[in-house]
Amino acid sequence: MSYVIEMRNIRKEFPGIVANDDITLQVNKGEIHALLGENGAGKSTLMNVLFGLYQPEKGDIRVKGKKVNITDPNIANSLGIGMVHQHFMLIDKFTVTENIILGSEPTLGGKLDLKHAGKQVMKLSEQYGLDVKPNKKIEDISVGMQQRVEILKTLYRGADILIFDEPTAVLTPLEVKELTKIMKLLVKEGKSIILITHKLKEIMEICDRCTVIRRGKGIGTVEVKDTNPDQLASMMVGRQVNTKVNDEPYKPNGDVLIVDNLTVVDSRKVPVVDQLNLTVKGGEILGIAGVDGNGQTELIEAISGLRKVKKGSITLNQKEITNLSPRKITEKGVGHIPEDRHKHGLVLDFSVGENIVLQTYYQKPQATAGYLHYNNIYQKAKSLIKEYDVRTPDAYTPARALSGGNQQKAIIAREIDRSPDLLIAAQPTRGLDVGAIEFIHNKLIEERKQGKAVLLVSFELDEILNLSDRIAVIYEGRIIDIVTPSETNENELGLLMAGQKEKAAVQREENF
Amino acid sequence: MKRIFNNNRLFSFLIPVISVILGLLAGAIIMLITGYNPLLAYQSIIHSIFFEPYYSGETIRAMIPLVLSGLAVAFAFRTGLFNIGVEGQLLVGWFTAVAVGIGFGDLPKAVLLPLAIIAAALAGAIWGFVPGFLKARFKVHEVITTIMMNYIALHVTNYLIRTYLYTQGERTPSVPESASLSSKFLMDLTQGSRLHWGFIVALIAAVIMWFILWKTTKGYELRSVGFNPNASKYAGMNVNRNVILSMAISGAFAGVAGAMEGLGTYQYMTINSTFIGIGFDGIAVALLGLNTSIGVIFGAALFAGLKIGSISMQSIAGVPTDLVQIIIALIIFFVASSYLIRWLLVRLKKGGK
Numbered sequence: 001m002s003y004v005i006e007m008r009n010i011r012k013e014f015p016g017i018v019a020n021d022d023i024t025l026q027v028n029k030g031e032i033h034a035l036l037g038e039n040g041a042g043k044s045t046l047m048n049v050l051f052g053l054y055q056p057e058k059g060d061i062r063v064k065g066k067k068v069n070i071t072d073p074n075i076a077n078s079l080g081i082g083m084v085h086q087h088f089m090l091i092d093k094f095t096v097t098e099n100i101i102l103g104s105e106p107t108l109g110g111k112l113d114l115k116h117a118g119k120q121v122m123k124l125s126e127q128y129g130l131d132v133k134p135n136k137k138i139e140d141i142s143v144g145m146q147q148r149v150e151i152l153k154t155l156y157r158g159a160d161i162l163i164f165d166e167p168t169a170v171l172t173p174l175e176v177k178e179l180t181k182i183m184k185l186l187v188k189e190g191k192s193i194i195l196i197t198h199k200l201k202e203i204m205e206i207c208d209r210c211t212v213i214r215r216g217k218g219i220g221t222v223e224v225k226d227t228n229p230d231q232l233a234s235m236m237v238g239r240q241v242n243t244k245v246n247d248e249p250y251k252p253n254g255d256v257l258i259v260d261n262l263t264v265v266d267s268r269k270v271p272v273v274d275q276l277n278l279t280v281k282g283g284e285i286l287g288i289a290g291v292d293g294n295g296q297t298e299l300i301e302a303i304s305g306l307r308k309v310k311k312g313s314i315t316l317n318q319k320e321i322t323n324l325s326p327r328k329i330t331e332k333g334v335g336h337i338p339e340d341r342h343k344h345g346l347v348l349d350f351s352v353g354e355n356i357v358l359q360t361y362y363q364k365p366q367a368t369a370g371y372l373h374y375n376n377i378y379q380k381a382k383s384l385i386k387e388y389d390v391r392t393p394d395a396y397t398p399a400r401a402l403s404g405g406n407q408q409k410a411i412i413a414r415e416i417d418r419s420p421d422l423l424i425a426a427q428p429t430r431g432l433d434v435g436a437i438e439f440i441h442n443k444l445i446e447e448r449k450q451g452k453a454v455l456l457v458s459f460e461l462d463e464i465l466n467l468s469d470r471i472a473v474i475y476e477g478r479i480i481d482i483v484t485p486s487e488t489n490e491n492e493l494g495l496l497m498a499g500q501k502e503k504a505a506v507q508r509e510e511n512f
Numbered sequence: 513m514k515r516i517f518n519n520n521r522l523f524s525f526l527i528p529v530i531s532v533i534l535g536l537l538a539g540a541i542i543m544l545i546t547g548y549n550p551l552l553a554y555q556s557i558i559h560s561i562f563f564e565p566y567y568s569g570e571t572i573r574a575m576i577p578l579v580l581s582g583l584a585v586a587f588a589f590r591t592g593l594f595n596i597g598v599e600g601q602l603l604v605g606w607f608t609a610v611a612v613g614i615g616f617g618d619l620p621k622a623v624l625l626p627l628a629i630i631a632a633a634l635a636g637a638i639w640g641f642v643p644g645f646l647k648a649r650f651k652v653h654e655v656i657t658t659i660m661m662n663y664i665a666l667h668v669t670n671y672l673i674r675t676y677l678y679t680q681g682e683r684t685p686s687v688p689e690s691a692s693l694s695s696k697f698l699m700d701l702t703q704g705s706r707l708h709w710g711f712i713v714a715l716i717a718a719v720i721m722w723f724i725l726w727k728t729t730k731g732y733e734l735r736s737v738g739f740n741p742n743a744s745k746y747a748g749m750n751v752n753r754n755v756i757l758s759m760a761i762s763g764a765f766a767g768v769a770g771a772m773e774g775l776g777t778y779q780y781m782t783i784n785s786t787f788i789g790i791g792f793d794g795i796a797v798a799l800l801g802l803n804t805s806i807g808v809i810f811g812a813a814l815f816a817g818l819k820i821g822s823i824s825m826q827s828i829a830g831v832p833t834d835l836v837q838i839i840i841a842l843i844i845f846f847v848a849s850s851y852l853i854r855w856l857l858v859r860l861k862k863g864g865k
Contacts, residue, residue, distance in 0.1 A: 306745065327748030336746065344746045349739040358736070358747040362729045370729050 002065035004029040004192045005050070005081075005161055010059035012045055019045040020056070023218040025194075025211050027161070032183060032193045034203040034210040034224070036236055038433035040403050042216040043196050047163055051083055052076040063161075079161075082154025086165040088146050092139040096132055097121050100153050124155050129185050144175035151182070162186065163194045168202060169431060172291055173461060173494065180206050198236070198433050200229040201462065212236055237435050248449060250469045252281035256453035257303070257422050262312035264298045264477075272298045274477035275312070280422065285444060285454040287468030287485075289461065291497050295477035296457045297339065300424055303455075304336050305329040317421060330359050335420030337411055339427045339457075345411045346399045353381035353395035356414050388413035389439065405436030412443055423447055426457045441467060461490050475499045523857060527850045528800050528807070530857075532814065535843030539835060548831045556828040557821030564824070569702025571813075571820045572711055573777060577602070578812035579714040580769030581794025583721050584762045586803040588640075590725055591758035592738035593647075597658025598766040599791025600665030601639040603784070605632035605767025607669040609774040610684050610781045611677065613691030621690040628691050629713065629771045636767020637760040639665060644759025648752035654759065662787065670783045683782040693776035708776035715809075717765060722805040724761070734758050766791060796844050815840060 005027040012020040019042045027033045037043045048054045050061065052070040061068055063079045070076050076083075090099050097118045106113045118134045125132040130148045138146060147167060154162055164183070168176045183193055183206060195207060203210050203224060210227070212219040212235040219235050234240055257280040264273035273295045280286045290296055301307035303314055305326040313322045321329050330336075338344035346355050357366050357377050365376045381395040390409045392402055399407055408428065415423065425444060429437040444467060447454055458464050464471055465485050472479045473496040481496050481504070495504040540550035560567040581598045588595035595601075609632035616624055643657035677684040693708040701707075725731040736744045737754040745751050769790065774781055797815060801807025822836035846853065 304746075325748065325750075326746065327750075330748050338746055343740075343742050345743060347736050347740045347743050350736065354732070354736075358743070361732050367729045372727055372729055372732060 003027055003062070004064055005194070006062040006065075007046070007050060008059050008062070010046060010049060010056045010061075012042075012049055012054055012056050018216050020049065020213075021216045021218075022059075023213055023216075024221075025218075026221070027192055027194060028209070029192055030187050030190060031208040032187055032195055032206055034207040035194055035196045035213070036198060036200075036203060036210055036232060037213040038198060038236055038435060039405060039431075041213050041236075043213060044165070045216075046213070047083070047165065047194070047196060050076065051081065051163070077157055077159070080159050081161045081163065082157060082159025083163045084147065084150045084154060084165065084167060086167070086169060088150055090138045090146055090149060093137065095135050095137055096141070096149050096152075097134040099138060099149055100156050104157065121152060121156065124152055128155065128189065129182060142175075143170050144172070144178065147171070147175075147179070148182070151186075160190065161192045161194070163196065165196045166198075167195070168197070168199065172459065173497075174291070176202075200232050200434075203232065204229060214238055233434050236433075248445070250284065252284045252469070253451060254282055255279050256282045256317060257455065258315040259299075259303070260313045260315070262299070262302060262314065263310045264295075264302045264307055265310050266298065271310070272477050273302060276474075276478055278472060278479055280453040280455050282421070282453050283448055283451045284469040285448050285456055285467050287464035287471045288455070288457045288474055289464045289471055289493055289497060290474035292459060294474050294497075296426070296474055298477075299474070300336070300339075300426055300455075300457060303329075303422075304334060304424065327359075330418075333421040335415035335418055335423040337408075337415055337423070337425045337428050339430075341404070341407055341411055346407055348400040349398055351396045352385065352390065352392050352399055352402065352410055353378045355399050355410055356381045356384055356395075356417075358414060360418065384413040384417055385410075388443075405432045405439075408432060408436065408440065412440060416443060416447060419450075420452065422453045422455065424455045424457075427459065428456070429458075429460070429463060461493055464493075465490070473497055523854060524802060526857065527853050528802065528811070528847055530853050531800070531843050531846035531850070534846045534853075535839050538842045539839035542838060543831060543835065548835075549829060553825045553829040553831045553835075556825045557818065560824035561817045561821045564703075565701065566703045566705045567820055567824060569698070569705025569707035571816050573705060573707045574816035574820055575809075575812045576708075576710040576714045576772045576776065577769040577790045578793055578797050578816055579809055580717055580765050580772060581791050582797030582801060582808035582812055583717055583794075583805065584636075584765035584769065584791075585794045585798035586801065586805075586808055587721055587725070587765060588758055588762035589798060589803050590738050591734045591754060592741065593644075593755065593758055593762070594655050595640065595643075595658055595759065595762045595766075596655055596795070597640065597643060597661045597665075597763070597791075598769075598794045599787050599789070600658070600662035601636040601763040601766035602770040602773075602791045603662075603665040603669050603788075604639050605636040605770030606774040606781050607672060607770070608632045608635035608767070609691075609771035610687055611672075613687035613775060614677065614685060617688040617690065619690065624690045625693070625775070628687075628775060629768060632767040632771035632774070633764040634767065636770065637764040640759040640761075640763020640766070641756060644756035647759070648755045662791075666784060666787060669781070673781060673783050677781075681782075684780045686779040687775060691775055692779060693772070694779065706777050708772075710772040710776040713768065713772060717768060718805040718809055721765070730757070766794075769794075796840065799844065799847050814843075 003026045007025040010020050010023045023046055025046065035043050045054065049056050050070065052072045052075055055071065061070060068079060097114060100121055101117045106117050121134045130152060132145065132148050132152060167179060171179060187193060197203060207224050209221055210224055210232065211221040212232065214236060259276060259278040262273055262276045263271050266272045276299065288296055298307055302309050305324050309322050313320055315321065316332055316334065319332065321332055342348060347358065357380065360366055361372065366373060378395050385392060385395060388409050390413060391406045399410065428440050444454055444456065456464065456467060468485055470482055471485055471488065472482045473493065475497060476499065480499065480501055492504045543550040543553055561571045562568065581602060584598045585595055609628045612628040612631045613624065616627065639661055643654045643661060646652040646657050647654045673684050679685045693710050695709055698707045699705065725735060733749050733754055737749060737751050741751045793815060797808055797811040801811035818836045818840060822833040825831050826833050
């Protein structure tokens with residue numbers, strides 16, 4: 001039987017590294033085929049070879065049984081291969097239709113035929129249950145909707161093989177569910193899908209088969225129904241991965257952080273954190289679950305001094321820290337792993353060493369009387385790099401050159417090394433691969449073991465459920481309920497996150 | 513990975529060097545087309561600035577304000593700020609130095625000379641502080657305000673000269689000897705050029721900039737804010753205060769550049785009908801020098817050499833001095849289009865393999 005896509009023994013080299021080494025990928029018609037691998041394993045390179053952006057040194061590609069030579073993306077398009085990028089390639093000020101036709105605009109007598117295009121977009125949207133409104137501007141629609149526009153773009157160009165590049169990385173749990181539905185409908189209508197991912201759960205839920213690559217080498221292809229997440233994880237990482245986590249008994253001590261009746265307003269003076277109460281104890285991980293935009297970011301910014309508090313108070317170890325400067329709060333014992341590591345966590349053009357002292361550069365032994373001791377700085381950096389297993393050529397390399405996981409490890413090294421009483425971890429594992437996630441989870445648990453307080457904010461329910469001692473659900477700027485992980489489940493949390501407290505209670509009764 | 517990193521540093525060093533070569537080549541082509549002899553032209557430039565003491569002295573003299581204004585632009589740029597106002601900061605520095613020199617003429621030289629230079633630095637710093645403050649407090653873009661501050665400086669200094677320090681020849685009186693940087697020894701050494709002790713000031717300033725940026729916690733903060741203000745804020749730095757400080761220090765360098773002209777080259781200040789351009793040349797010098805102290809010195813040397821050498825290029829090879837302006841413009845063009853050079857270098861490397 002012939003495959004819709006067959007890439008055989010692909011080899012692609014870059015100066016100094018072999019990105020793809022003898023990888024074979026065979027995709028059946030009408031299946032969802034997962035391409036699994038850690039960050040930097042060579043998934044994107046392989047897909048860029050298929051999409052014509054790179055030329056392989058060895059190996060051949062067959063599309064629908066015919067040997068092809070894809071030298072540029074236009075050829076890939078004409079062969080029916082379409083790519084749904086992780087970072088959307090859309091123009092904010094244009095409408096959905098305008099974005100979709102961009103590059104292959106239909107004309108009528110030299111004039112752009114938007115009406116006809118709009119109808120076609122509508123038809124495709126209905127056929128695949130995408131529910132896209134053709135006349136809305138991109139800036140006015142949600143991220144999930146924008147992704148569907150990307151999908152429509154490929155369908156409009158007649159693609160029947162769709163590559164999804166980590167499509168769920170930017171989506172909320174609800175949007176993920178809808179995307180799953182759409183992907184299933186797409187294959188039912190005869191399309192084939194290649195899903196690039198490192199999330200095992202997704203693969204188990206929607207994929208038919210899965211090809212694993214590790215450090216540029218093809219490890220093998222398995223039927224999803226014959227495998228399990230542990231096996232996939234060990235294929236991907238190359239060793240047994242410890243997925244069990246927080247298992248030490250819960251022995252909290254005194255209250256470390258007390259947030260009392262806190263109100264924070266956004267730039268339009270609308271309260272985004274609304275009379276919120278919350279306590280985090282020493283020796284516990286408190287998870288905050290919630291849909292993005294319900295006040296999580298603002299709550300963290302208020303605690304760390306980055307945003308002014310309108311009303312209420314924040315106390316750390318019985319001392320008030322409300323509206324102190326970020327530096328004062330840091331010095332009083334708050335560590336912060338920010339949500340966006342590139343924007344807020346690192347100075348990418350600084351060396352790893354310079355980044356490691358980003359909050360302590362002015363203290364001894366890094367500096368005396370305003371004079372920097374670079375020897376001491378790099379000595380400290382070197383020992384932390386070793387202790388936290390940050391993979392970098394040396395401490396002098398710019399942070400930009402590190403992989404995402406190692407950048408995050410550098411931030412965590414910096415924050416934990418100051419041994420803060422309260423560690424705020426916002427989306428600490430977003431976009432990271434299994435190995436790095438495991439490492440970071442272990443570090444958070446270690447902090448808990450040391451009797452420190454950990455405030456964990458995450459959109460990954462699994463992460464919240466696996467790590468937390470207590471889960472606080474945030475909805476419209478308030479904590480609407482606090483639950484214990486062993487007594488709840490994703491359904492209940494999902495309802496709470498949507499603000500449906502009564503329904504959640506019913507759900508709970510039924511389960512226990 | 514380390515090799516790529518090193519290559520990157522090598523690349524960034526090669527870009528200005530190659531830009532200069534390309535600029536000179538393009539200048540040669542223009543000379544050929546317009547009927548001049550480029551070899552003779554370049555030879556006359558090189559010969560004069562390296563082998564004729566007068567021209568050598570004048571080149572170093574011309575370098576002094578260029579180094580300082582280049583440092584001013586580079587310093588602000590390290591904090592992510594584009595200081596287009598060096599010209600204005602230089603003018604107020606110039607005026608202040610001359611005014612202090614004349615006003616406190618009775619003081620001994622050991623007091624008066626440093627006082628005049630420091631006063632000029634302060635005046636420049638105030639002129640830089642204003643846009644810095646407006647940026648930090650009201651988010652007004654510094655490019656707009658510094659340009660406006662240039663005009664204010666130009667007309668305010670003209671007004672002050674006309675009202676308080678006017679003398680015949682549309683200028684201020686000369687500063688007394690006790691406030692002068694000029695040196696008979698240096699003049700005799702260079703057969704009558706206007707070379708003065710200011711070159712030592714410029715070198716010290718270059719060392720100061722390097723020291724502040726790379727050896728102090730303040731410099732670390734300034735660079736951090738320049739690369740990523742968001743992360744700097746998260747790490748507890750006061751971004752606004754650093755913006756203001758950076759503009760003020762930048763202005764101080766520019767003010768000292770003005771003092772060098774006022775106390776060294778000219779000994780007075782004229783009423784300017786338009787900008788003198790040294791502040792704007794500083795932008796090009798900083799760009800060519802990759803915003804480093806040592807780079808700024810080399811950049812200033814190149815531009816000063818071309819400008820001074822162009823005089824003998826005109827007399828010997830008959831090429832108009834304007835052609836040097838074209839060459840300088842071309843060099844800047846090539847630096848600015850560094851992407852093109854990077855691409856060429858990568859191509860060449862691949863071809864060589």
